[in-house]
Amino acid sequence: MMRILNGAFALASRGLRLFVVAVVFSTISGVAEAQQFRFTNIQVSGNQRIETATIISRSGVTPGQALSGGALNDAAQALRASGLFETVDLIPQGSTLIINVVEFPTINRINFEGNNRLSDAELAALVRSRERRVYSPSVAEADVSAIVEAYVNEGRINAVVTPSIIRRSDNRVDLVFEVNEGGLTEIERISFVGNRSFGETRLRGVLETKQAGLLRVLIGRDTFVADRIAFDRQVLTDFYNSRGYPDFVVQNVDVALTRQRDAYLITFNVQEGQQFRFANVSVSSEMPEADAAAFQNIVRLRPGVIYSPELIDRDIARIERLALRQGINFLTVEPRITRNDRDLTLDVDFVLVRGDRIFVERIDIEGNNTTLDRVVRNQFDIVEGDPFNPRAIRESAERIRALSYFATADVQARPGSSPDQVVVDVNVTEAPTGSLSFGGNYSSDNGFALVAGYSERNFLGRGQRLNFDLSTGENNRVISFDFYEPQFLGRDLGGGFSLDYRTTDNENALYDTETFRFSPSFSFPVSENGRLSLFYGLEFTDLTDVSGERTDPPSDRASLLIFDEADEGGVLTNSLGYSYSFDTRRTGLNPSAGVLLRFGQEFGFGDSDFIKTTALASAETRVFREEITLRATLEGGYLAYQEGASRVTDRFFMGSRVMRGFEPGGIGPRDADTDDALGGNAFAVARFEAEFPIGLPEEYGITGGAFVDVGSLWDVGDFRSLSESDVLYNEFTPRAVAGVSIFWDTPLGPLRFNFTEPLLAEEFDNTKGFDLTVSTQF
Template structure:
């Protein structure tokens, strides 16, 4: 179809020349006037044609639109004729062969989409985009082949055929120029790792250019923390082998010389801040090796301190004055105003209620700004583990010189999980466990957990529910239900079937000290006792009911719930049984553990101590299931129920009414790569279990029982491996303080895998 338009042509450049008529040919989807506008041509009058340079400019501009496959233009006697061939429209865009990256992750990153205009240059850019996405997953051998399927009506289907290939690994990591630090130490510092058999489950050996560039920063910080303030790490050299199977990475290092600390001074530009009061934070020994992390730590402490005084955006700038071998530091506190909190805005919580987030923040609108409270609130919100990301942004108000808004933006994540675990140990045999948990039930922060555990001789079903803020008070409440069958016929000649229900409430007294109250009722049936079993066990056969009220205090400063390296955990509890039920007693228990980093976080000393006693009330017999039993993991080198009161005739473990135990254990690396997470152990355990309420049994019972409060003790060594397949532990212990009737087990092992 030929459209003829008589126009005055003028380039957008400011040309004022007049042109003859211009004819556009070949256009089917794009209007002729639109083509002229895209070509930078304005219609005014009809007096002149385009010259060659103007035609070239118009063609270039039309190509830049991406709408046309071919464009040509020429002058006839009276007209300028523009011939175009339009690019087709994309009817369907398909991605094939992508197993590692989903369509939902690829399509939003592409320029082209369905119903957009096909353009070969944009296709090439999209191919590069797909390759970059795969390179982020260390798949540098990925191949992307675009394929066009032509359709009637100038339409096409666009197909990206992907051959993903395997992960591209790091073959070798080299260091050039390092003389004071070994290659092995530097390899421990960086995140990138060389390919090795033991890293089969690890992502460490996968090549990632962002990780390699970050390694440059890690090496720089490592040297600067050891006095080499002038260290220079050049851009890493990355070479891909001919088969594209692996990369070689080389870090070129100019170490420079080592410096020592000189003088440290503080200067404040804020009139209300006395620099003398800040010197308590600048405790660095003059003449000691320079460590840039210490300067960062001092700067952060001053920033936090001033932040708590309301200076939200204070800037502490360190100035370094280097001499021959020392560095003098001047910390300059730049001028900044005091701030107050205007509004707290919660964003991104599609499922979680606002109040669940707000109650983790001590700061409220109108309060003086305190940086430590904001930092603590951010960490508490992260600790909820409800969100994929938590970002707290402090924004000063444009209309106010002393107020800020606090924006808390979160990204929700799945908080429900179904976990399975299988394992084996020398104590319980095969172990299977299934757990369903939801930590943000109905978006109110409530926790629910349902679990089932089966071992060779035990079966356990549990249901737990926790409301962390009862009626919006800082009071945690909940209940627990349990159905447990235990077969202890091998150690204690009986089986027990227990059903229990408990209510609990707890609250914080300080940041680290908490108090809990609880009530438990339990129905228990003890059975399957042999006629020759100990009298202390046979008399308890049948149904029993336990009704207990109790409370406890806990003081916890551990840095991790799973793998602590420093801090204390101390608990003290008291139970009173006898408000109904078939038994009555008073129980007191003390437990404590301390973790001390001996060398950084690599070598950790663990010290634990525990003690407990249960005393009968109103001459009621204490159930065997309420007595204490030691051995096994408590004092290694002995079997479970390996020491304590024992029947002289049957050899059965009877348990005791009083115990104490302690452990000293040192964990340390054994020279294997850090990412393997294998640690060696040396330990010494000791304790004692004794005392039965003989007066509640027949005369002469005491003489038939081995019962002594003598110390039992052992020492030994072991290994712990947090492997990709699960936690594996082995230990070898030698009991050097024992009694002739104790049961020993020197070697122990366990494997537990969760998935």
């Protein structure tokens, strides 16, 4: 019992002491808080650059003002928060307040040490610290974060940056960023989970991010960048949607580091869903003035076509354009889609509804320091005062970006001065559009050549293209000049001209040629994928340096036909012509296939009358989960003279670009005595090839191929001094060649290696078993 009483007494005594301490502390705090200061004088010490009045003003203390201890503490915190001082002390001395400060030093120099991957200039552009300005530790720490992030984007996630200062006289410091770049952390593997319809090779080809390969130093896309992964998610979604998978979703992207932290492993987890096709396609109208039947006729969607949102957008654009032509404003198209999960089809009903009555108040263009406003405005189908059409604005934005004049181009609509008006803002950042190049070019047809060129895509900011090229090779020299105005007279009419002068030292024949051509032209669209060009040609051709004399033995002279043609001297020809092209390789209904058609004719008059006809039909498609590309091309030409006769400078020749496996002039009519290639007035060739992966990682850029070419060149025309028996292969004589190819897509240019074997060849044909094409600039 006594022990219990003693314990209770101890607890009571301890509680009493705590109560007394709390009361004393509360009393002292209340006294401190209640203590009032009133300063009639404020003195500042330690400041060198900053004016005394500025410091007093930032403190918020006014002479004669009654202040509490808490207010004095707030004044000190305000001065520290200004970022101008290393230390701040406020000392009350009677009626005087003394403010002692130590200013942050001024940055004398900024240096970077240990950096190799990024230059001093690149790092200096990242930091906010500046020489001859006040040093701020918080700004320096932000600079460290910016430098580290730049190294992370370069694939060096282990980079360490340490800021240090070196004290100098007069309160100055040198700011040094010490960089330890660390090793390169590349993307070792990109894999996919959940993909069934397309293989990993095809899907990796879609992504902007690449795996590290042999050319890791030049590729620049084999390092992990978070923004790039976000872009890849959208690209992958667009890829699947355009191929009929509306339910496709990227569930997540797993990014992991290897145990050694020297490589990334990226896994895209996807859910493909089912592939859908279009079924019923209809147009209905909720606007009395819009006849649904008239709009139904222009819809291109057909039942059975694989679903693609791009196809729906194109039909919406067609409907809107027709509405504008009919004078129906503010028409909006709502595609209402009905899913039929049982048969995996989609019914589409294009509903014509009345949109909001909104007009374009004005179009503001900013950031175009060089490019004229009219170049940007020409990409808009609308002007101020027209009804506002969001789709037209988006299409204009795409056209502006496609110009390639700008590094960035942002087009946005914002409210105007009234609720029924909008302002279209176009903000661009200009990019370099000119280039001066020197380099080398090699082809097995023409050998090695030195080339120099000047190119400007936006000449004087007018959107005009200017090109000048000079090439001198082993057996030819070329000088060319081209000028093109894409918006002639402010319309979608391209106009321009070309000058071309070339000479050849023909190694395969005992003569040389000289050609000059001047050709102005106009081109304009005639359909969604078709374009027509009209041109005039003024051409001068001459044959020079014909070897030997007519009386020499055949082994010591050129063909008598060449002598006859050279005796005609230089020939001046005038011509008018047209060329029509139809290209769906990028804008067609099928994203994995495309067609290119070209047909042109040139009508000559003057010294000679002729009709020169050329045609080309080419198709391309992807098969076997889009991993194999199949291509087929049919090409031909025919030259017919009504007056005069063709010369060797006019007739067709078939080099390896037209038919592989033969030397330039290796097939076609030739002089039986001298073996001179004479060219032909007609040619036809069919080229079939397949390109496929050969098991190497796709980041190496190496694929394989196989091809078969079948064709012929014939009809020399007027024999002149020769007889028909003196010309070999003047009739249609088919040739065929088969081969394999290695494609290597390098940052320096695409390389193609062809290994060929003739299947059908004549005795005097000149075959070629290997062909290499490479082009580069430096």
